[in-house]
Amino acid sequence: MPYRMNVLLCGGTGCVSSGSFNLKLDMEREIERKGLKEEVQVIATGCQGFCAEGPIVIVQPDGVLYCKVTPKDVPILVEEHFLKGRPLQKLLYTPPDETAPVPTLNTIPFFAKQKIVVLRNRGLIDPERIEDYIAADGYMALAKALTEMTPEDVISEIKASALRGRGGGGFPAGIKWETCRHAAKKQNAERMEQLTKEAGGDRFTKPLTQRPIEPVVICNADEGDPGAFMDRSIIECDPHAVIEGMTIAAYAVGARRGFVYVRQEYPLARKRLEKALEQARALGLLGENILGTKVEFDIKIVQGAGAFVCGESTALMASLEGKVGEPRAKYIHTVEYGYKDGPSLLNNVETLANIPLIILRGASWFTSMGTGDVSENPWGGSTGTKVFSLSGTVNNTGLIEVPMGITLREIIYDIGGGIPRGRDFKAVQTGGPSGGFLPAQFLDRSVDFDSLNDAGTMMGSGGMVILDEGTCLVDSARFFVKFLADESCGKCVPCREGLRRSTEILDRIVEGKGRDGDVEILEEMGEVMQDCCLCALGTSAPNPVLTTIRYFRDEYECHIQDHKCPGGVCKDLISYYINPDRCDGCHACVRACPTNGILGEVKQAHSIIESKCIKCGACVEVCKRDAVMHA
Numbered sequence: 001m002p003y004r005m006n007v008l009l010c011g012g013t014g015c016v017s018s019g020s021f022n023l024k025l026d027m028e029r030e031i032e033r034k035g036l037k038e039e040v041q042v043i044a045t046g047c048q049g050f051c052a053e054g055p056i057v058i059v060q061p062d063g064v065l066y067c068k069v070t071p072k073d074v075p076i077l078v079e080e081h082f083l084k085g086r087p088l089q090k091l092l093y094t095p096p097d098e099t100a101p102v103p104t105l106n107t108i109p110f111f112a113k114q115k116i117v118v119l120r121n122r123g124l125i126d127p128e129r130i131e132d133y134i135a136a137d138g139y140m141a142l143a144k145a146l147t148e149m150t151p152e153d154v155i156s157e158i159k160a161s162a163l164r165g166r167g168g169g170g171f172p173a174g175i176k177w178e179t180c181r182h183a184a185k186k187q188n189a190e191r192m193e194q195l196t197k198e199a200g201g202d203r204f205t206k207p208l209t210q211r212p213i214e215p216v217v218i219c220n221a222d223e224g225d226p227g228a229f230m231d232r233s234i235i236e237c238d239p240h241a242v243i244e245g246m247t248i249a250a251y252a253v254g255a256r257r258g259f260v261y262v263r264q265e266y267p268l269a270r271k272r273l274e275k276a277l278e279q280a281r282a283l284g285l286l287g288e289n290i291l292g293t294k295v296e297f298d299i300k301i302v303q304g305a306g307a308f309v310c311g312e313s314t315a316l317m318a319s320l321e322g323k324v325g326e327p328r329a330k331y332i333h334t335v336e337y338g339y340k341d342g343p344s345l346l347n348n349v350e351t352l353a354n355i356p357l358i359i360l361r362g363a364s365w366f367t368s369m370g371t372g373d374v375s376e377n378p379w380g381g382s383t384g385t386k387v388f389s390l391s392g393t394v395n396n397t398g399l400i401e402v403p404m405g406i407t408l409r410e411i412i413y414d415i416g417g418g419i420p421r422g423r424d425f426k427a428v429q430t431g432g433p434s435g436g437f438l439p440a441q442f443l444d445r446s447v448d449f450d451s452l453n454d455a456g457t458m459m460g461s462g463g464m465v466i467l468d469e470g471t472c473l474v475d476s477a478r479f480f481v482k483f484l485a486d487e488s489c490g491k492c493v494p495c496r497e498g499l500r501r502s503t504e505i506l507d508r509i510v511e512g513k514g515r516d517g518d519v520e521i522l523e524e525m526g527e528v529m530q531d532c533c534l535c536a537l538g539t540s541a542p543n544p545v546l547t548t549i550r551y552f553r554d555e556y557e558c559h560i561q562d563h564k565c566p567g568g569v570c571k572d573l574i575s576y577y578i579n580p581d582r583c584d585g586c587h588a589c590v591r592a593c594p595t596n597g598i599l600g601e602v603k604q605a606h607s608i609i610e611s612k613c614i615k616c617g618a619c620v621e622v623c624k625r626d627a628v629m630h631a
């Protein structure tokens with residue numbers, strides 16, 4: 001019998017770390033105690049996207065969303081809502097700067113402007129139950145591909161969809177698939193030709209001792225960008241979508257083996273993927289004779305080697321082979337000669353999760369979302385949607401999915417709820433650590449591959465960091481350059497030395513020791529790295545520096561010439577004071593200060609003892625009246 005109420009409790013990593021698994025047990029116990037076991041079921045779902053407000057609970061069919069639910073709330077929640085049908089006001093979401101809570105999921109601005117395609121099953125199914133995925137049309141696309149389409153038809157459909165790789169490069173997936181299929185055919189033909197030649201020119205008829213060359217399908221789940229969690233969340237909320245996408249890809253290119261190269265730091269994603277693989281095998285959706293056809297394919301999970309550079313295609317394949325994860329020159333493409341020198345189709349998690357819906361609903365449905373004209377050329381625009389992890393100084397941080405072509409302003413202000421505490425927006429960084437920073441003049445820029453590239457940044461895999469007025473762009477660029485310097489494999493000189501020297505220069509600028517000409521050296525080094533580095537890590541690494549110089553050059557000059565940090569971040573260049581006109585003597589800063597460096601009576605203006613201040617910024621963070629200023 002169907003349940004009267006489904007309680008969807010977020011079981012994504014963010015909410016799990018806030019205690020959602022224990023919450024589930026508490027809820028189930030309380031539901032049983034109230035005699036509701038036959039009427040109310042609790043389902044642990046994947047990430048619902050609203051991670052900063054977790055643990056998240058959604059009650060269906062009412063569509064009511066609860067935030068920050070704790071074990072203490074369970075008895076009253078069960079009593080009031082599950083039993084008496086009265087939503088519990090105190091746990092509803094209240095948007096920033098508003099007083100009235102918003103009761104339902106669909107009316108919360110964070111969700112209302114999103115376009116959900118890849119995350120279609122987020123929060124709706126139990127990711128650990130294949131039955132739930134199948135009930136949501138799961139594996140229908142695979143059945144359609146295997147029984148109604150030839151591999152060439154599948155490739156044509158993906159080409160027509162103009163789906164571009166979501167891992168960063170934006171290369172059209174259909175073209176990659178086609179190249180991979182042709183590469184295997186070509187290499188087998190070449191081998192036969194060679195054998196024929198060795199047999200003295202007669203047609204080679206003896207049985208082959210070697211197996212024919214077969215491509216492999218590899219899913220890149222080595223999401224290394226700091227703060228990014230798109231791929232982890234997709235796997236956690238819908239692992240079968242990735243498996244189905246990989247299996248369709250395998251059929252299209254003629255592969256029988258696949259790998260998911262997944263980060264070591266993603267234990268929950270790995271566990272769900274392992275369980276999903278077992279379930280798919282048990283139902284004949286993986287292995288030999290998939291769905292009763294002659295198609296054979298299986299997937300192995302491989303744990304990543306823990307290096308950022310292993311997300312790069314050639315390094316990833318070296319690591320898969322058990323070698324050191326170092327990139328190699330890509331004049332030979334991995335799609336032709338990749339894993340163990342065979343044709344290798346590498347797509348990331350989000351790209352593959354798009355595949356089942358494209359096959360099921362058709363390429364024209366997919367191209368109805370997005371920008372540009374892709375009717376003749378897949379590079380002509382950006383189709384479909386993009387998943388981003390929204391973080392930084394924005395009210396609603398979390399995981400979002402938006403149509404290509406949405407503006408940055410819509411993402412930051414409508415979905416993200418704007419900048420906390422009424423502060424001003426300063427910059428947005430897209431594209432992960434080697435992405436660029438864009439100032440307010442780009443807020444109305446369309447979010448798509450080409451528009452972001454034109455502005456000097458990139459789509460990347462989907463990290464989006466919002467920075468407010470209290471940010472120093474020189475320091476932010478330094479942070480990412482330092483990260484990349486640590487992660488550079490060191491194989492080629494421009495990257496290894498360019499990143500080290502850039503870090504040294506940025507270090508001295510933020511310490512107030514910058515010299516005339518430093519900015520020009522940074523620019524010159526950046527250009528050399530873009531031209532000469534061996535892999536994409538190096539060629540894109542100067543982006544943080546080059547975009548901050550391009551759009552925030554005055555900040556560099558202020559540090560070097562005036563020895564001041566306009567963002568009030570660089571410790572050597574600032575001192576704090578309390579504005580007596582704003583201070584109401586709430587004493588919060590006194591409690592937060594680790595050095596007892598603030599004096600003042602309650603309800604009277606406070607002051608900072610400069611000799612005791614270590615410039616930790618704790619008082620700035622806690623002051624609700626923005627009374628702590630920097631000079």
Ligand code: SF4
Nearest residue numbers: 490491492495535538
């Ligand atoms: S560009 Fe950097 S990460 Fe890439 S191969 Fe060269 S040193 Fe290694």
Ligand code: SF4
Nearest residue numbers: 583584586587589623
């Ligand atoms: S937290 Fe702000 S308002 Fe409160 S005492 Fe300190 S400076 Fe004054």
Ligand code: SF4
Nearest residue numbers: 593613614616617619
């Ligand atoms: S910056 Fe840190 S050390 Fe200085 S006054 Fe504020 S809380 Fe105290």
Ligand code: FES
Nearest residue numbers: 010012014015051
């Ligand atoms: S982990 Fe729960 S909402 Fe993201």
